[in-house]
Amino acid sequence: MAARERVAVLDDAAVARALLPRTSVVTEREESPGVFVSTDGPTSSYRRVVTVGDAEADGRRRVTQRVDIQPAIPYWGWFFGPPLVNHLAKIGGPDDKVPMWFPPDHMDERATATLSRLGVMAFVLGYGATLLTQSITFIAGEFGADKGAQGLALASVRVDILLALPLTLWADRHGRRRLLVGGTIAACVLTALGALAPSLWLLTGAQVLARAVINASIITIAVMVAEEMPSGARAWSTSLMSVAGFFGGGICVMLLPVADLSDRSWRILFVVPLLLLPLAVRAARGLTETQRFVAHVENRTERVRPLEVLRTHRRRFLLLAASASLLSVFATPASQFLNEFLRTERGFSGAQITLFLTVTSIPGGIGIVVGGWLAEKGRRLVGATATFVGVGATVMMFISSGAGLYAWSTLASIIGAAAVPALGVYGAELFPTEARSAANGGISFASRIGSVVGLVFAGELGDRIGLPRAFAYLAIGPLILTVLILVAYPETAHRELEDLNPEDTALPPTG
Template sequence: MSASSAQPSRGGAPALHLYGWRHPSVLAAAVFSAYAGFVQFAATAALPDIAAAFGVAGDGAGDIAAEVGLSGTTLGIALGIIRMASVGSLPLARQADSHGRRRVMLITSLAALGLTAVAAGIPSFWLFVAVLAVARPLASATNAVAGVIAAEEVPTSDRSKALAVITLGYGVGAGLPVVLRAVTDLVGDVIGFRVLFALAGLFLATLPLVARLVREPDRAARLVDAEAETAKRLGHVPAALRGRLLLVATLTFFVAFLTGPINTYLFLYAESVTGLSPSIQGVVAPVAAGMGALGLLLGVRLADRYGRIPTAMWSKVALAAAGILTYSAGQVGAVAGYVLTLLIGSSYAPAVAATASEIFPTSIRATAAGWITVAGTVGAVLGLLIFGVVADAAGSFTTAAWVVCVPAAISTIGYRYLPETKHLELEQSAPEIG
């Protein structure tokens, strides 16, 4: 569905104009998610280079420090600080309920890319961490609001597809640093993290062109233009929905508790522990990207045909198993786990993104997305810290993987207490309250 359609709205308000998942506004929102993905994943992809540049082999206790240059605990604290900073995305995301999705997304993207470019010239490790910590919540807010825009611009038949496009955009941005490091390793010296971060300045130059394609969803525009008394309630979560938000946030916490460390330490583990070269990673990356795209298609099909909740449940358990495999079988496990986590994680994304959009009303949708982002942030931070400490204490990444993956698998039961929203429009699945 690519043409515009209109649906009548309640109370005699103007009709809502809905578009297909290929509408320029949705595609442009995916580009903004790509910006966010690059900002948030560049440090992860270049972590071996960062550890080597700022650390000294053997500068901490344990074998991990001797292998990578910084101890697992030091890296866990630094990465935890950067991740934890994403809690700042909540007040930013809430502004999208009061002042418009488009405006907030443009401002946060501009600032996130600018700070990432600045980080390229930072001379000391902890100052470098501080700058990235400021950029992180801006990128998180960008991604959250981009998903809200995509969800609100399309009918229910296209919602999982539109949100899959947002996930794909984020994945492209997150995967770009990996591809760049692999390509440069093949043709010469692998690209350094400073040059990689400086590329954010080039993306910054494209932002005005992409911004012209993004429109404010009609649902959001009607609320932002509402009378002042109504506007005061925007972003306030009613008591009737707080339990639902808490449950979604808790489920998000546990999946991030898994994916935070599993994805973040992957390239450090593969390159510095198993000896997998960046060039080999570059060969695997296109395959993994293809599997990620296949996972999105599979996730959309399953979420639309069998429901959001069953799809979220099976994929979360499978993701935990893939996480354990990643750190349990040397180079083979790292490669297989990399591919499988992308496939399964991509299958998981459309279902949970659609659910999170469909069970909350428009007046708090961006705020809910902000809270969910915060829950994911806290989960990822604790996962990073615990993974790093366990890896140091046990001298094993495998043990650390079990510690973060098993609780995530157990938490899957919580999805049974969320409503199934398949085939429901936003006004049916989450009517305005108050």
């Protein structure tokens, strides 16, 4: 419980405003004169007491306000709690402006706590999802693999989606929570098996299994966010999940100097998920099934047939599947060959790669959060602009060196990251509950196809003409996507899922 007391000398109009129930970040109810409690908001306990003193010589009054708050933010309260408490402690009016770091829609206790716990799962999964990408150049050093072999290994591991697809279908039939919890636990264990691999190809096989459950679990997080968050906070919440995954991947980046200690020390990085497993299990205990899935099950009258449902949403599915493929044909190889490019074409050591990725990638977290906030005002313009500028800056990075390399990479990180929440939320928004996970699994499959094409192309062509020119050719895909976003994507900001998918069961009213 946090307590804050503020004192201000106010005129009569400001005093009157301070004595009204708030309606912005929290919705208050006046319990007694000058005493307010929350009926809706991101807190598990909230009480505001306003005391007004006698008039001073100039007619103004001394107002003392005490706020006792318990933010409903498990695990992340150390980061988000203080700014929330300080904002709510300010003396102001009932409809004071919502801060930019908070979504432009009400987040109640359940939504806030659920988002926090999903963030922990995203953090753990983010490490596993990033691991092979970051360590492949060091793994290749032990096994003597050239760029072509690395590209083939990275492309081969993309068949994980063939195993992830049945898992997403299972989630549409049996529930989101069960898939997410079981998948995260399995991901940690299967990733650790890679530490025992005697060859690049056996490591690739272990990663196929691990990444299958990782990707199915990440898809499930996106679905749970869409189903649990209010309509004006879905993109913003998606951005926070991306940041949480980014932090998990950041742990992997920070450990890269360990992989550079010897030819075999990269194996240590594959054991780390076992250390993160207790955190994931603890967070999972507080997760519940999504309200929309529960409502769907309670009103279901026949066996779930996700693939049949998708046929009635064929146009939406093909649009998003094509988009995912066009983006991945560039984004995946650009990400996965970056360390190889830095090590072999720019002469970076493991420590220098870590420094570069840290300096240039951390600002991407800002781009993700700002992109999520802007996307709540409109998805399409944010998504198209971020894609176009981000891809262009990435191409410039690969043809630069010295300070230009850092500058272009940072710009690509900030601007390009804004596309993640703006576009990522569409997959869950445009499909009904009965097929939401399956649809996103299919979109991920299309993304893998683009990834495989891009990885093989970049690997083979990179050995012949160099990675910079290879990525200039691959950038054609995202440029086509930019046009698609502007001319074919619907606007979904502030629209309920039941509005976008009329066949869904409406949630019962709350309160």
